[in-house]
Amino acid sequence: MAGRILEAGLHLLDRQLIDKDGRLAGKVDDLELEFPSGGGPPTVTAILAGPGALSRRIGGRFGAWLEAVANRLRDGDDQHPARVSFAVVKGIDSAIDLSVPKRELETNRLEAWTRDHLIGKLPGAGDAPD
């Protein structure tokens, strides 16, 4: 039986990622494809998100600048963009549903940093909306 047919640009790229708890976790900025060891066509193995991935989509001088900024923000030697393995994708419809919570994703780094160092320090940041 033929498997589901999708188009990457139409159904996957630029779609919202939604985590296990319904929280927004970024957008699909790019896809990682890997060639299987036995040869043949590549398969999608991961979603790439964040400024490191978006920079290639935008291209040009602005994209290059964005990539440089992203690399500076990632301390250490790993210069690859944030990666969400396709194994945690639960479903694809108008958004991409993930089976894990946001905090377990590599894409959460900037969000966590902003919370810990800036917004989280303001009084009332942790208060639930009444």
Added chain:
Amino acid sequence: MKRLFSVALGILTAIGGFVDIGDIVANSETGARFGMSLAWVVVVGVIGICLFAEMAGRVATVSGRAVFDLVRERLGARVALVNLVASFFITFLTLAAEIGGVALAIELATSVNYLLWVPIVAFCVWLVIWRVKFEVMENAFGLLGLTLVVAAVALWRLGPDWGGLLHGATHPVVPQGEGHPTWWFFAIALLGAAMTPYEVFFFSSGAVEEGWSRADLITNRLNVYIGFPLGGLLSLVLMAGATLFLEPRGIQPGHLSQVALPTVLVLGKLGLAVLLIGFFAATFGAALETGLSCGYSIAQYFGFQWGKFVRPAQAPRFHLVVLVSVLAGAGLILTTLDPITVTEYSIVLSAAALPLTYFPILVVANDPDYMGDKVNSRFTNALGSLYLLVLVVVAVATIPLMVLTKAGS
């Protein structure tokens, strides 16, 4: 009964929340210079905003997705980025204008220079966005904005030549001594003021904030189709006031006090006080909306968590964008740039950017995968396509006209 109350509340909030500094400035300046000959533009603008706000609200309600999220999805990352930069810049400019507007309203009440009020206003705008619940915020400022009705009361009490006003409105003729290009330029500004892009971002994001479901679709329609036209009527009241008091005296309103003139002359100090509450509410409410919209557009493009419906700590980058935008907006006004001038630029540039915002909404509202059975009717599509064509023409004509008429001077 409770349902009726919430519908009434929604409509009243829509009326009171319709007018912002852009409408105040555009309608007064137009009335002072061209009488009622451009009243038809307000009608066109109100129909347009009703059409697209309803569409954006319906899309957000049924699909759960707000405008900029969908703009990126449909136009791709690169084109949507251009869209984002333009829309964000204009929304930011409008935010600065609204902050300036609030400060001017307070200056009128207290006679203390508006610049001194700017930091306080900015802080209060941010604080309300940070702490006050979305619905409370919307309802409070919407209802308070209804006090602008005092301008209509003043007009009524004056007992003006209604026939004359109506004649001017139904006979769009360029007055003696004015050029056609300038007339069209003011028409574009009026359209930009009535159909500002941020209203659509805000409306659709608000639908998600308030958790609208399919059951609310009818309420949404009522709010829009009854509330917005009545709000538009308030704009026309300001235009009429300027036509009757400023045009004969050849006064070009460059100051908020001149906009208040008709009300002061007819209803005195009490009328002025009520009107100032109205100005304050309209501009402060719009400052909240544009501040949030700055956050909505950026967060929705990049996919970060946005909204007041989660704890601030759960949407840190969204709140950071809002905070920085409010600070920068206040900063812009503190450079002593005339807030009225900032307003004029924001409405004109809004007109130029309208197709960017409305086109993706029109497309997604037709997508059965998102909308199910709630796709646009053929009538809505026909009207929407017509508007889009008009908006493209307006967008193309804006900058040349602005240069040609030296921004309407």
Added chain:
Amino acid sequence: MRLTELLGAEVVDQTGGSAGRVHDVRLVQDGPLIGGFGASLRLDGLIVGRRAVGARLGYERRKMKGPLPVRLLFGWLHHDGRYVEWERIERIEPDRILITGSVTDLPQPGPST
């Protein structure tokens, strides 16, 4: 390999003839299993055309009906779309994809879901 390495690349044949640029990529869910997702998405082929504008609006899908003028406009803009199956790809270079055979005998993509 990243998807962006394929998108926008020019598709040419041995003689140098061009079929346009890659607008999109068709995936079929029948690859090896990957975690909780199930069968992974296998690259089936490339959707190629000359004008990229509006490729994502959705008018290639059968279900998108209106508004009429917009649908007609984008239908016309994309009528020259072609499909390149994976097997016909000879070599992938930066910004260029070489295919076997000629660009003139590529099939139409057929409507998307």
